[in-house]
Amino acid sequence: MRIAQANFATWKKTITMKKHIxxxxxxxxxxxxxxxxxxxxxxxxSALANIGQGKIAGYTENGINIYKGIPYAKAERFMAPxxxxxxxxxxxxxxxxxxxxxxxxxxxxxxxxxFAFNWDDGYPGEDCLRANVWTPAKxxxxxKRPVMVWLHGGGFSAGSGQELPGYDGANLARKxxxxxxxxxxxxxxxxxxxxxxxxxxYAQSGNAGLLDLxxxxxxxxxxxxxxxxxxxxxxxxxxxxxGGKVSTLCATPAAKGLFHKAIVQSGSTLSxxxxxxxxxxxxxxxxxxxxxxxxxxxxxxPYTELLAAADKAVxxxxxxxxxxxxxxxxxxxxxxxxxxxxxxxxxxxSDGAPEQSRDIPMLIGTTKCEFSxxxxxxxxxxxxxAMAEQxxxxxxxxxxxxxxxxxxKAYPGYRPKDLIDFDTNFRPNAVRQADIKSAQKGAPVYMxxxxxxxxxxxxxxxxxxxxxxxxxxxxxKIHASMTGGGADAEALAxxxxxxxxxxxxxxNPNAPSLPEWPAYTPENGATMFxxxxxxxxxxxxxxxxxxxxxxxNTEASKKxxxxx
Numbered sequence: 280m281r282i283a284q285a286n287f288a289t290w291k292k293t294i295t296m297k298k299h300i301x302x303x304x305x306x307x308x309x310x311x312x313x314x315x316x317x318x319x320x321x322x323x324x325s326a327l328a329n330i331g332q333g334k335i336a337g338y339t340e341n342g343i344n345i346y347k348g349i350p351y352a353k354a355e356r357f358m359a360p361x362x363x364x365x366x367x368x369x370x371x372x373x374x375x376x377x378x379x380x381x382x383x384x385x386x387x388x389x390x391x392x393x394f395a396f397n398w399d400d401g402y403p404g405e406d407c408l409r410a411n412v413w414t415p416a417k418x419x420x421x422x423k424r425p426v427m428v429w430l431h432g433g434g435f436s437a438g439s440g441q442e443l444p445g446y447d448g449a450n451l452a453r454k455x456x457x458x459x460x461x462x463x464x465x466x467x468x469x470x471x472x473x474x475x476x477x478x479x480x481y482a483q484s485g486n487a488g489l490l491d492l493x494x495x496x497x498x499x500x501x502x503x504x505x506x507x508x509x510x511x512x513x514x515x516x517x518x519x520x521x522g523g524k525v526s527t528l529c530a531t532p533a534a535k536g537l538f539h540k541a542i543v544q545s546g547s548t549l550s551x552x553x554x555x556x557x558x559x560x561x562x563x564x565x566x567x568x569x570x571x572x573x574x575x576x577x578x579x580x581p582y583t584e585l586l587a588a589a590d591k592a593v594x595x596x597x598x599x600x601x602x603x604x605x606x607x608x609x610x611x612x613x614x615x616x617x618x619x620x621x622x623x624x625x626x627x628x629s630d631g632a633p634e635q636s637r638d639i640p641m642l643i644g645t646t647k648c649e650f651s652x653x654x655x656x657x658x659x660x661x662x663x664x665a666m667a668e669q670x671x672x673x674x675x676x677x678x679x680x681x682x683x684x685x686x687x688k689a690y691p692g693y694r695p696k697d698l699i700d701f702d703t704n705f706r707p708n709a710v711r712q713a714d715i716k717s718a719q720k721g722a723p724v725y726m727x728x729x730x731x732x733x734x735x736x737x738x739x740x741x742x743x744x745x746x747x748x749x750x751x752x753x754x755x756k757i758h759a760s761m762t763g764g765g766a767d768a769e770a771l772a773x774x775x776x777x778x779x780x781x782x783x784x785x786x787n788p789n790a791p792s793l794p795e796w797p798a799y800t801p802e803n804g805a806t807m808f809x810x811x812x813x814x815x816x817x818x819x820x821x822x823x824x825x826x827x828x829x830x831x832n833t834e835a836s837k838k839x840x841x842x843x
Contacts, residue, residue: 325416327369330502334369337412343449344416344506348376351462351498352408352491356578357474357484360408360494375411377404378439379466380582382590391736392655395761396745399441405469405582408491410498411440413448413459414506423509425783427451428499428538429461430517430524432546432745435488436467436614438520444758445749454753455780458508460499464491468589469582471614472564473557477574485557485617489531492524496537514540514783516642518748522546526712527616529641530633531623540786542642542779544751545649545705545744547712550629556600557617563592628715637721640786642779643713643799644727644806646742648700654743659699667695678830682823689820700741707824714801723798725788727778727807728816731771734763747809750775767811775809 326337326344337346349372352360378401387393414424429446431438440446440461448459464470470488474481483490496513503510515538517525525541526548528534567588570576577585593613600612616623627633652670653659662670672679686698709726716724729747733740740746740761749758753776755768762768777790789796793813797805804818 323373328505330505331365331498332363332370333366335372336369338373339416340449341453342416343452344412344414345449346372346412346506347374347409348372349410349412350376350406350408351410352494353406354408354465354487354491356405356469357472357481357487359483359487359490363408363498375401375439375441376409376463377402377407378441378463379403379407379469380405380586381433381437381466382586384437389655391739395735395740397444397758397760399439399443401439401441405465407463407465408494409440409463410495411448411461412506413452414508415452415456423504423512424456424458424507425780426458426460426499426503426508426510426513427779427783428496428513428515429459430492430515430521431461431463432517432519432521433466434520434614435471435523435616436520438466439463443745443748445745445752445754445761447752447754447757450753450757451751451776451780454776455783457780457783458503458506462492462495464488464495467614468564468586471552471557471616472589473554473561473617473619474565474574474577475619476558476562477565481574483622485552485554485561485619486622489524489527489616489622490533492528493531493533493537496528496534500537511539512784513538514542516542516544516751516779517546518544518745519546523548523551523615526627527551527623529636529639530625530627532635533622535635538639540640540642540782541636542782543644543709543712544747545645545709547643547645547705547708548627549708549711549715550626551623552612552615552617554617554619556596556612557619559600560593560596560613563596564589567592628712632716632719632721637719640722640782641713641716641724642727642782642788643709643716643724644729644747645702645705645709646729646744646746647702648732648741649702649705649744651700651741651743653696653700654739654741659696660739662696662699664695667698670699675830678826681826682830685823685826689823703827705744706820707828710821710824713799717798717800722786725782725796725807726799726805727809730808730810731767733761733768734765735761747775750809751779752776771809771811771813774813778807 322339325339328335335346335349337344350363352363354360380403384400431440431442440463446461452459465488471485473485475485499513500510515525522543523546525543529541565571565574597612618626671682675682713724713726729742732738732742733746749755749762750772753772755762755772756764774792777792778788781790782788794815796807796815799805804821806816808814808816
């Protein structure tokens with residue numbers, strides 16, 4: 280009995296102590312809850328919109344109405360897109376729709392890169408002409424909001440409007456009181472296989488993917504007001520292949536009047552596929568499949584079989600063309616829009632800026648390192664001066680000393696690995712595009728260079744390709760696996776998103792959080808450096824880029840004069 284009484288007393292004492300602890304924890308939790316802004320409960324009943332096809336239901340999260348997977352058009356394989364069908368009742372649009380079928384992403388094989396980028400490949404399906412929309416549930420001023428339409432990267436072969444965490448439009452929509460739209464469209468062999476040699480019904484097949492983008496912009500214009508947007512203030516912006524899409528749309532007559540400002544991020548495209556090469560690839564694909572006498576079977580061929588044959592054909596034709604011309608490293612070849620004299624009458628920017636977009640302000644830029652060799656090749660990450668010089672010599676030979684001198688003038692205090700990661704593709708094309716746009720004497724053009732380096736994975740990512748995207752969308756926290764999500768990243772994201780929002784609203788990226796940003800001209804070379812300290816530099820690398828171009832031209836002329 281005494282033991283039982285003792286046990287009871289001990290048990291009672293323990294229970295009393297636990298009550299005090301629980302009371303203390305509950306009190307502490309209450310204090311925490313009052314100190315931290317609570318996350319709003321997701322509502323599935325408040326986000327309703329009435330668009331051209333019928334009613335749709337999205338969801339509201341933290342004051343933003345979100346709609347996903349909205350059909351903006353429909354299309355049969357290789358055919359131009361058509362208006363989307365209508366539906367009765369209310370369609371649920373709360374999940375991303377199908378992504379365009381594409382080759383398996385190879386990046387997953389690199390654990391470090393896969394961790395940083397954190398791709399969302401979605402689920403494939405040819406019914407992929409879908410749009411996603413983020414818009415504030417309530418307008419700050421009751422007026423029409425600017426609309427920002429994001430065109431994803433992945434060249435013209437891969438990617439989707441959801442592939443990176445940084446593409447999420449909620450933070451940008453909330454901060455700027457804007458409507459953010461991302462879209463999927465047909466890619467690779469589905470979007471750009473030129474079968475025009477096989478009958479008039481295929482006349483537009485080589486630009487089907489480009490026509491999808493035009494259809495998406497028409498849908499935005501027709502439905503912007505349903506989301507609180509202004510159809511007369513639409514900005515298209517895109518990175519890498521998305522920048523190529525923006526460049527090409529600036530020269531696509533059917534897109535005229537569907538957008539009013541354009542932002543090209545690491546994707547300045549001066550020229551694209553010629554009709555000659557596009558048709559040659561189309562014929563090679565048909566021959567690869569043995570369907571010269573029955574081309575219609577392509578419409579029902581399993582996608583994987585079609586893609587495998589198409590990729591083989593592209594590789595063969597590329598090798599043939601490079602052998603015939605004596606040049607390699609063709610920047611745009613294979614799956615890309617075609618200069619067909621109709622949908623795309625001329626090369627986007629190689630022969631001057633498109634007259635149709637004379638009044639479209641442009642914002643153009645790149646990241647400093649782009650496809651950083653030190654990111655992808657571990658042995659180069661801690662390169663010393665000798666290793667860096669050896670790397671440069673392998674590309675520039677006797678011009679190595681002059682190249683290093685020009686680089687030091689452009690980037691004083693550079694580190695050896697900077698020479699290895701010197702971008703000679705994206706930045707030169709961006710500068711050339713800005714020069715051409717400025718020379719048109721129409722709407723202004725602004726230039727930037729993203730130089731901030733990520734601390735993630737001990738800094739191996741640097742300012743690599745795609746690094747600026749989370750900053751543009753104000754998503755440094757959401758995509759912390761790429762940015763680190765620290766205070767410096769958040770501060771820069773605040774400034775960079777300020778600039779993009781200002782540009783979308785007015786055509787001028789100047790914002791109170793930044794130093795004065797002059798419009799770019801070839802004479803002033805005004806370029807905003809986005810870093811922990813944002814600064815404007817004038818023609819800092821003009822001499823360097825001119826030197827590299829002269830070396831490349833000399834090497835190309837040597838190859839052309841060498842007998843085969």
